[in-house]
Amino acid sequence: MESCLESGTVTMKNQKILIAEDDDLNRSNLTELLNAEGYEIKAVDNGRKAMDAFVEDKYELVITDLKMPNGDGLELLKFVKDMNPDNIVIMMTGYGTVDSAVEAMKLGAFDYISKPMRNDLVTLTVNRALSYASLQEENVTLRDHLREQYDFGKMLGYSECMKTIFDTIEKVAKSDSTVIIYGESGTGKELVARAIHFNSNRNNFPLIPVNCGAIPEDLLESELFGHEKGAFTGAIRNRLGRFELAQGGSIFLDEIGDMSPALQVKVLRVIQEKQFERIGGVKTINADVRIIAATHQNLELAVTEKRFREDLFYRINVIPIHLPALRERGADIAILANHFLQKFAQSKKKEVTRFTPEAIACMLHYPWPGNVRELENLIEMLVVMKEDGEIKLEDLPSKIRQFKKETQSFKEYQIPEEGIDFNDVVYQFEKNILLKALAKTNGVKNRAAKLLNLNRTTLVEKLKRLNISSES
Numbered sequence: 167m168e169s170c171l172e173s174g175t176v177t178m179k180n181q182k183i184l185i186a187e188d189d190d191l192n193r194s195n196l197t198e199l200l201n202a203e204g205y206e207i208k209a210v211d212n213g214r215k216a217m218d219a220f221v222e223d224k225y226e227l228v229i230t231d232l233k234m235p236n237g238d239g240l241e242l243l244k245f246v247k248d249m250n251p252d253n254i255v256i257m258m259t260g261y262g263t264v265d266s267a268v269e270a271m272k273l274g275a276f277d278y279i280s281k282p283m284r285n286d287l288v289t290l291t292v293n294r295a296l297s298y299a300s301l302q303e304e305n306v307t308l309r310d311h312l313r314e315q316y317d318f319g320k321m322l323g324y325s326e327c328m329k330t331i332f333d334t335i336e337k338v339a340k341s342d343s344t345v346i347i348y349g350e351s352g353t354g355k356e357l358v359a360r361a362i363h364f365n366s367n368r369n370n371f372p373l374i375p376v377n378c379g380a381i382p383e384d385l386l387e388s389e390l391f392g393h394e395k396g397a398f399t400g401a402i403r404n405r406l407g408r409f410e411l412a413q414g415g416s417i418f419l420d421e422i423g424d425m426s427p428a429l430q431v432k433v434l435r436v437i438q439e440k441q442f443e444r445i446g447g448v449k450t451i452n453a454d455v456r457i458i459a460a461t462h463q464n465l466e467l468a469v470t471e472k473r474f475r476e477d478l479f480y481r482i483n484v485i486p487i488h489l490p491a492l493r494e495r496g497a498d499i500a501i502l503a504n505h506f507l508q509k510f511a512q513s514k515k516k517e518v519t520r521f522t523p524e525a526i527a528c529m530l531h532y533p534w535p536g537n538v539r540e541l542e543n544l545i546e547m548l549v550v551m552k553e554d555g556e557i558k559l560e561d562l563p564s565k566i567r568q569f570k571k572e573t574q575s576f577k578e579y580q581i582p583e584e585g586i587d588f589n590d591v592v593y594q595f596e597k598n599i600l601l602k603a604l605a606k607t608n609g610v611k612n613r614a615a616k617l618l619n620l621n622r623t624t625l626v627e628k629l630k631r632l633n634i635s636s637e638s
């Protein structure tokens with residue numbers, strides 16, 4: 167990319183700008199103006215088309231009108247920020263109301279331009295926004311470069327909380343301190359443990375995982391510490407335990423909260439004295455092992471309920487890392503979904519290209535009780551079921567489909583400071599629902615009535631009252 171200095175700001179040419187504006191004249195003026203400035207422009211006339219374009223291509227900047235039919239500016243802003251929180255968005259407002267602009271800024275818009283627009287102000291705002299974007303990109307590239315060095319492997323995350331977690335991993339990896347990772351099942355605790363180990367000074371030695379919740383208690387002790395031949399019935403030869411196998415490296419004690427109190431004492435001794443004996447053995451073995459633990463439980467609560475030893479808790483809770491549930495990091499859902507789509511499309515040799523914006527929006531609102539694992543499994547299933555093309559809302563299982571955007575955007579409906587015309591809003595909402603039902607049933611009123619749980623006569627009366635003809 168070539169860069170040049172213009173009116174005190176750095177302008178990066180060949181950057182792409184997406185414009186969403188329903189006013190034809192404004193749209194073409196803006197396109198001409200910014201084309202002349204050397205930017206590559208894609209201009210569309212509503213929010214929905216802009217969402218489609220945004221999913222398909224990379225745009226350094228999105229400029230959107232606030233009020234548009236079919237996906238307004240705020241909806242587009244939210245969509246862009248969900249897909250990529252770092253993407254810069256500028257709003258255009260014809261209403262000059264500070265309120266809507268303030269709301270847009272709160273939602274992450276970079277700036278706003280009031281209409282009627284002055285060309286010099288437009289170019290100034292756009293150049294400023296893109297200079298900022300370039301600086302931001304430089305920072306991200308630098309950080310990504312550092313991150314690559316630390317080999318975060320397949321672990322993705324663009325949400326603020328995941329960035330904080332990556333920073334923590336970088337810091338703690340080299341420290342050799344005990345780490346405990348808290349998080350619901352499927353949030354990526356094992357991936358974090360791997361990232362810590364493989365970025366630590368112990369990475370030439372193994373990382374040995376043990377799922378303390380999956381191994382029966384009487385076997386777990388021998389799994390961890392090993393046994394001598396004849397230590398118990400069935401111990402026909404000496405066996406190394408996982409602590410010994412992990413010598414020089416790290417041990418990942420997954421679901422440590424499920425460990426019995428008797429074993430908790432033994433693990434405490436390994437941490438305090440760095441020593442242990444095999445079952446039935448007399449020789450004391452030195453343990454040079456870093457402990458990385460994980461649990462989905464609230465260990466503090468387990469301590470107060472006397473299910474977990476307090477002394478062990480303080481020994482392992484040295485560096486706690488809390489992995490948020492997937493539903494708490496909206497920004498990651500779209501990124502992870504696209505990543506898994508590419509991964510499975512490639513491995514299963516399918517031409518499944520992308521998700522429609524509606525499908526993504528719906529996934530953003532589903533609560534994902536099984537977290538990233540559930541998302542990964544779902545996308546594998548969707549790719550298997552599909553031959554090619556895009557994954558649409560209808561392709562999603564019904565438990566996810568019920569979290570369609572309409573429900574949510576209605577929940578999120580904000581009454582502006584200047585108030586609303588109640589009857590008009592309800593009228594628009596009702597009309598919208600009826601039109602959608604008709605579109606979904608190809609205009610067949612019987613089926614539309616069934617879909618809405620109305621009887622046919624009521625539906626027909628409503629259509630008449632709302633002035634909806636079969637053509638519409």
Ligand SMILES: Nc1ncnc2c1ncn2[C@@H]1O[C@H](COP(=O)(O)OP(=O)(O)OP(=O)(O)O)[C@@H](O)[C@H]1O
Binds near residue numbers: 350353354356539542
């Ligand atoms: N940030 C992420 N980026 C990419 N893949 C991820 C991410 N987080 C989790 N995964 C994937 O999700 C799946 C579950 O992750 P993982 O096994 O680490 O979760 P967990 O919290 O340890 O689960 P459990 O507690 O059930 O053992 C894995 O296939 C993992 O590769």
